[in-house]
Amino acid sequence: MRRPRKAINQINVVPYIDVMLVLLVIFMVTAPLINPGEMQLPSVGSKLTTPVSPLEITIKDEQTLLFREAPAGPVKMSRDDILSRIHDRQAKSSVQAVVIYADGKIPYKAVMDVLDMLQQNNVRNVGLMARPRSS
16 A cells, blocks of 8 residues: 655755855865955055046037036037147146036937047047036
């Protein structure tokens, strides 16, 4: 006569322990092979640079560009004039940033055209303004 099968109500944890031991051995072997990254901390007494306010290009419509430097207000300029001003400022200060501001109504293509113009003319540190100006 057959006995009724009894349900197994326990979990066999031996395979899980085997897997954990294999992973432990792998981490113990590979940990010494990893080279930690180097951090370059500023030295004491080093000359601190003051932050430079970014140059701002405002796109009014697909053809109109306004250029704004820190103390002055925005001025309507051609693309060539904007590029020459940016190159002059970045030649004086290597950390000079340029931000592009465009209203939500401006077509995406107009913003991409300005980004492309800056990239083709080797302008560094270009960013997009994420929120409207408070002034």
